[in-house]
Amino acid sequence: xxxxxxxxxxLIAARDIAAQRGGRLVxxxxxxxxxxxxxxxxxxxxxxxxTTLLRTLAGLSQRAAGALKRSDNASVFxxxxxxxxxxxxxxxxxSFWRMIYxxxxxxxxxxxxxxxxxxxxxxxxxxxxxGQRRRLALCRIVISRRPVWLLxxxxxxxxxxxxxxxxxLIAEHCRDDGAAVVATHEPLDFGPxxxxxxxxxx
Amino acid sequence: MTxxxxxxxxxxxxxxxAAVAAALVLTALNSAVAYFYTPSDLQKLEKTPVGLIRLxxxxxxxxxxxxxxxxxxxxxxxxDEFAETAVSYKGVLPDLFREGQGxxxxxxxxxxxxxxxxxxxxxxxxxxxxxxxxxLKEQGRWKEGETP
Amino acid sequence: xxxLANPQRFEKLAIRLTPLLSIAAGVTAxxxxxxxxxxxxxxxxxxxxxxxxxxxxxxxxxALMCYSTMAIASGVGFIWxxxxxxxTAKSTAPIGAAFTFLALVTGSIWGKPMWGTWWAWDAxxxxxxxxxxxxxxxxxxxxAIDDKTRAAKxxxxxxxxxxxxxxxxxxxxxxxxxxxxxASVLRGGGPTIHQSMLTPLLLMGIxxxxxxxxxxxxxxxxxxxxxxxxxxxxxxxxxxxxxxL
Amino acid sequence: MKRLMAIFERDxxxxxxxxxxxxxxxxxxxxxxxxxxxxxGPDRARLSESAAPILWTAATLAxxxxxxxxxxADFEDGSLDALIESGDxxxxxxxxxxxxxxxxxxxxxxxxxxxxxxxLGLPAHAYFPLMASMVIGTPALSLFGALASALALSLRRASxxxxxxxxxxxxxxxxFGVAAANAGARGDALFGxxxxxxxxxxxxxxxxxxxxxxxxxxxxxx
Numbered sequence: 042x043x044x045x046x047x048x049x050x051x052l053i054a055a056r057d058i059a060a061q062r063g064g065r066l067v068x069x070x071x072x073x074x075x076x077x078x079x080x081x082x083x084x085x086x087x088x089x090x091x092t093t094l095l096r097t098l099a100g101l102s103q104r105a106a107g108a109l110k111r112s113d114n115a116s117v118f119x120x121x122x123x124x125x126x127x128x129x130x131x132x133x134x135x136s137f138w139r140m141i142y143x144x145x146x147x148x149x150x151x152x153x154x155x156x157x158x159x160x161x162x163x164x165x166x167x168x169x170x171x172g173q174r175r176r177l178a179l180c181r182i183v184i185s186r187r188p189v190w191l192l193x194x195x196x197x198x199x200x201x202x203x204x205x206x207x208x209x210l211i212a213e214h215c216r217d218d219g220a221a222v223v224a225t226h227e228p229l230d231f232g233p234x235x236x237x238x239x240x241x242x243x
Numbered sequence: 244m245t246x247x248x249x250x251x252x253x254x255x256x257x258x259x260x261a262a263v264a265a266a267l268v269l270t271a272l273n274s275a276v277a278y279f280y281t282p283s284d285l286q287k288l289e290k291t292p293v294g295l296i297r298l299x300x301x302x303x304x305x306x307x308x309x310x311x312x313x314x315x316x317x318x319x320x321x322x323d324e325f326a327e328t329a330v331s332y333k334g335v336l337p338d339l340f341r342e343g344q345g346x347x348x349x350x351x352x353x354x355x356x357x358x359x360x361x362x363x364x365x366x367x368x369x370x371x372x373x374x375x376x377x378x379l380k381e382q383g384r385w386k387e388g389e390t391p
Numbered sequence: 392x393x394x395l396a397n398p399q400r401f402e403k404l405a406i407r408l409t410p411l412l413s414i415a416a417g418v419t420a421x422x423x424x425x426x427x428x429x430x431x432x433x434x435x436x437x438x439x440x441x442x443x444x445x446x447x448x449x450x451x452x453x454a455l456m457c458y459s460t461m462a463i464a465s466g467v468g469f470i471w472x473x474x475x476x477x478x479t480a481k482s483t484a485p486i487g488a489a490f491t492f493l494a495l496v497t498g499s500i501w502g503k504p505m506w507g508t509w510w511a512w513d514a515x516x517x518x519x520x521x522x523x524x525x526x527x528x529x530x531x532x533x534x535a536i537d538d539k540t541r542a543a544k545x546x547x548x549x550x551x552x553x554x555x556x557x558x559x560x561x562x563x564x565x566x567x568x569x570x571x572x573x574a575s576v577l578r579g580g581g582p583t584i585h586q587s588m589l590t591p592l593l594l595m596g597i598x599x600x601x602x603x604x605x606x607x608x609x610x611x612x613x614x615x616x617x618x619x620x621x622x623x624x625x626x627x628x629x630x631x632x633x634x635x636l
Numbered sequence: 637m638k639r640l641m642a643i644f645e646r647d648x649x650x651x652x653x654x655x656x657x658x659x660x661x662x663x664x665x666x667x668x669x670x671x672x673x674x675x676x677g678p679d680r681a682r683l684s685e686s687a688a689p690i691l692w693t694a695a696t697l698a699x700x701x702x703x704x705x706x707x708x709a710d711f712e713d714g715s716l717d718a719l720i721e722s723g724d725x726x727x728x729x730x731x732x733x734x735x736x737x738x739x740x741x742x743x744x745x746x747x748x749x750x751x752x753x754x755x756l757g758l759p760a761h762a763y764f765p766l767m768a769s770m771v772i773g774t775p776a777l778s779l780f781g782a783l784a785s786a787l788a789l790s791l792r793r794a795s796x797x798x799x800x801x802x803x804x805x806x807x808x809x810x811x812f813g814v815a816a817a818n819a820g821a822r823g824d825a826l827f828g829x830x831x832x833x834x835x836x837x838x839x840x841x842x843x844x845x846x847x848x849x850x851x852x853x854x855x856x857x858x
Contacts (some may be wrong), residue, residue: 059630064538064621069630081635089631101717102858114723122714128653129646140642141722181718238634253725257843264839271832272566279570288824337507339436347570363506368575370441371585372432517811524804531800535791544855545787548848549801552783555840556804 051076052115052189052220053098058107060090060097066105067093073237075189077218080211080231084224085239091224092120094239095191098222116189121197123178127167131158131177134166138181152183155210157203171198179207190214190221196229204229279347282326298328298357299347299365307342321346321357332359339364398615401475405608412608416601423594431591440504445591447497448576449599450490454522455557457487457603461529462554465547475611477543478618480550481533482610486603488526495519506570514563515571518556525553539618639724640732647736651705658740661698665745668694669752680757687756688766688817692810695745695770696777700802702741703781704788704795706733707853711789716857726850730782734845738778746770765820765827773813773834779841780805786852809837 051074059069067090075081075098083091096102099118100111125134135158139149153159156176161169169177175198182190190211196204204227211221212231222237223229279297280288303320310316316333330348340346340362350359371379427445434441461480468476498516499509510516532549536542564573576582582589651658672690676683710716719729749770750763758766784801788794816830 061540064540065625065628066630069632071633073633073635085631088628094633099717099721101720116721118717118721120714120717122712124713124715124718126646126650126713126715128650133649137642137646138718141639141718143638178714236636238636239631240634241629241631260839260843264836264843267832267836267839271829271836284825288822335507338438338440338504339506361508363508363511363570365570366436366505366572368573368583370434370437370444370575370583370588372587373435374432375585376435517807521804521807524800528801528804531797532787535788535794535797538790541790541855541858545852548783548852548855549787552844552848553805555844 051110052112054108054110055098056108058097058109059105060093060102061105062090062093068097068239069106071107073098075220075222077188077220078215079220080215080234081222081237082225082229082231082234083222083237083239084226089239089241091239092193094237095193095222095224096120098189099191114187116191117182117185117187118191118193119178119182119195120193123174124181125166125169125174125177128165130163130165131169132162134177135180135184138184142185144184144186148184148186149180152180155183156180156206172200172203175199176203176207179210183210188219190219190223192221192223194225194227195223196225196227281323282321282328283323285328285352286326295349295360296352296357297347297349298330299345300328302340302342302344302346303327304342321348329356330359330362331356332362334360334362336362337364339366398474398478402612402615405612409605409608409612412601412605416598416605419594419601420598423591423598426591426594431588432585434588437505440501441588443497443501444588445595447494447501448592449596450494450497451519452596453490453599453603454487454494454519455560456600457483457490458522458526458550458554458557461487461550462557465550468543469547469551477539477547478611478614479607480547481543482607482614484526484530484533486606486610488523488530490599490603491519491523491526495523511570513570514567515560518560518563522556522560525556529553539621639722640728643719643729643732644736644739647733648740650709651736651740658744661702661741662744662748664701665694665698665748666752668697669755673756684757684759684762687753687758688762688769688821689810689814690756691749691752691766692770692813692817695742695749695774696806696810698745699742699774699777699781700799700806701795702737703785703798703802706737706778706782706785707789708785708794711857716853720853720857726853727846730786730849730853731842731846734775734778734782734849737781738775742774742778746774759821761823762817762821766817768820769813769816769831769834772831772838773809773816776809776834776838776841777802777806779838779845783845783849783852786849786856789853789856809834812837 053073053075055071055073058071059066060071061067067088071094073081083094085091093102095118097104097109099116100109101118129137135149135153138144139146153162156179158177158180161173166174166177175195179192179195182192192211195211196207199207208229208231211223215221215231215234223231279299282298282300285298298321300321300323303322306318306320308318310318315335317336318329318331320327320329322328330350332348332350345365345367347363347365348357348359349361349363350357352358423445427442431442433439461483464476464480464483467473468480495516498519502511503509529546529550532546533542536545561574564571575584576589576592584592669690672686672694673683676686707716710719720726722729746767749767753763753766780802781798784798784805785794787801788797791797812830812833816827816834819826819830
């Protein structure tokens with residue numbers, strides 16, 4: 042799986058990129074290629090630039106230097122915020138994202154069952170717990186049908202059962218020729234996968 | 244629709260909107276959107292305007308008549324090329340006020356006469372020493388209020 | 392970082408130019424004021440009050456010029472990402488606001504004896520007042536956003552959108568029949584100001600322009616110094632590198 | 637297009653659900669008008685003369701207070717990132733959001749205008765010109781409001797800054813809006829040209845603000 046010709050079939054290829062946050066250079070010299078099947082766990086202490094790296098790979102943040110190649114609609118990004126509206130029910134949120142990503146209904150059914158949304162499908166965002174909101178947010182990631190998932194602390198606020206479900210979901214997505222970069226402080230076990238250590242010393 | 248077609252459509256829409264906006268501005272500016280009415284504008288109005296209006300034009304020569312013994316009560320006529328409007332005013336006139344001078348008055352229109360509450364003098368874009376102005380006038384090459 | 396050489400060369404140049412410009416501005420202003428106050432005739436209509444023109448009109452020119460400078464600098468910073476462009480734009484704003492304020496105040500002082508009012512809501516006066524508020528908004532935006540790279544880009548957008556006001560100011564007196572008189576100097580068919588009055592006006596215009604240049608250089612240097620300090624404060628922590636295991 | 641409709645629909649729904657957000661604007665609008673009316677005093681003639689400027693000013697103030705909602709909420713809860721990624725041109729997303737703001741905030745104000753006009757003693761023939769000027773001119777408010785909201789996106793308490801940024805850009809809308817309303821009521825020839833200038837302002841907004849808003853969003857989410 043590791044032996045592929047350079048850049049062929051790559052979804053996102055970053056070469057020597059640097060990124061700023063608040064005017065300070067937080068990352069530099071990062072080279073990373075993401076292709077189908079790749080799963081990266083992104084680790085590093087607070088302030089090391091995990092979120093910045095994810096946002097840069099997502100094309101949301103400008104890089105300060107380096108080259109970034111992304112194929113069309115390569116990725117979907119989940120940040121710290123869930124993007125769940127307090128005034129909309131889970132069902133309404135999902136149908137909104139379904140329109141945005143023009144996803145077929147089957148995908149939604151699958152997302153709902155995998156992330157166990159059903160129990161609170163008709164509850165408004167305001168009444169959901171942090172873990173429930175996080176699961177709903179992950180539904181959007183599934184619905185997007187984008188190959189590369191860029192996830193920032195996807196399991197924050199979740200109970201053990203939900204964490205297991207999310208880890209399985211991500212692993213399965215990568216087995217199906219998807220890819221993921223997961224920034225996390227938790228000891229999640231995805232099976233095969235590589236680790237990106239972000240550190241001053243690294 | 245392909246991406247190219249979409250982009251073309253967008254460009255066409257932008258150009259179209261810009262053209263309409265420009266046409267609207269030019270049409271609007273052609274008809275006078277004014278700080279004040281001229282006497283001929285007033286004649287053309289269908290209804291008498293309610294409330295305060297502004298009227299601008301030249302003070303008709305020979306029309307300025309002060310009330311007897313008082314300098315702060317004055318009647319005069321404002322004219323443009325085609326029409327005239329009578330004005331009454333109580334108050335202090337600006338330094339530049341004189342016959343033939345461009346003025347703007349603000350007040351209520353009653354029975355075709357403006358009862359002004361304010362008189363503003365408008366000066367033109369010509370600046371020159373008095374001697375030059377006199378000389379030009381003497382030679383008949385220039386009249387106050389026009390561009391030399 | 393990669394373009395540090397350029398600002399440094401600029402600073403060397405600025406240090407040498409600032410005193411020259413200041414002296415030139417002072418000398419021109421002295422000549423200009425001498426002509427304006429003592430060696431130019433009174434106007435056939437306005438009498439001695441016309442002398443306010445020599446401080447008012449150049450201030451109004453500078454108000455427009457500064458905003459145009461800001462807009463051009465913003466555009467340049469936007470497209471070519473030249474490191475000095477957004478320093479120029481930012482440093483011009485307070486100077487432009489001051490000139491606009493000066494134009495408004497002197498205009499008001501001129502308006503009272505001539506027109507008979509301190510202020511009128513005609514197109515020219517209103518659009519210049521709006522210009523003043525555009526300057527204030529631009530300055531407020533800069534000071535509200537801490538991250539200077541971001542502030543530069545965001546303020547540039549605000550500046551460019553507000554540029555629509557500049558042609559409106561210039562042509563307001565032609566488009567609408569306003570209380571304010573039409574253009575006398577920059578008009579088709581040549582100036583309508585007698586030479587004896589045009590000379591002091593242009594001298595004062597040059598003095599104002601030189602003053603602007605000197606002030607701009609000083610405030611740009613201050614801004615560059617401030618940025619250097621900010622950079623020093625931040626460099627405590629090296630950027631992270633990535634190691635893929 | 638379907639995506640843009642979805643964004644538009646969601647924003648309108650949210651505006652009416654979130655603590656009566658849109659209705660709060662109507663309440664603010666009405667209260668401002670009442671305060672103006674009380675401040676001017678019982679002179680009926682003066683009141684009806686000032687009706688158009690009061691209603692235009694109050695509507696603009698109400699709009700200004702709601703500008704920060706256009707993008708700030710989406711920015712804070714993370715859905716703005718998702719909309720940026722959604723694949724549609726961000727300018728069009730901005731346009732959809734500005735339209736939603738107009739429908740959910742300004743349209744209710746315009747609908748409330750006749751009632752408040754009654755309160756101010758607006759003469760019968762003055763309603764149509766006033767409403768026409770508001771329908772044609774107020775979209776410009778939403779468009780420039782979306783831009784200001786995007787410019788101030790990364791700031792916590794942005795509504796003061798947004799007011800400072802939008803006031804100079806919106807002044808012409810109030811000037812020509814009131815000019816059109818008054819001219820229409822007087823039946824003089826200025827009505828048409830003033831409406832045209834208003835329409836031109838709105839079109840200028842359509843032309844310039846979406847791209848500027850999109851750029852500002854990108855820089856502020858950077």
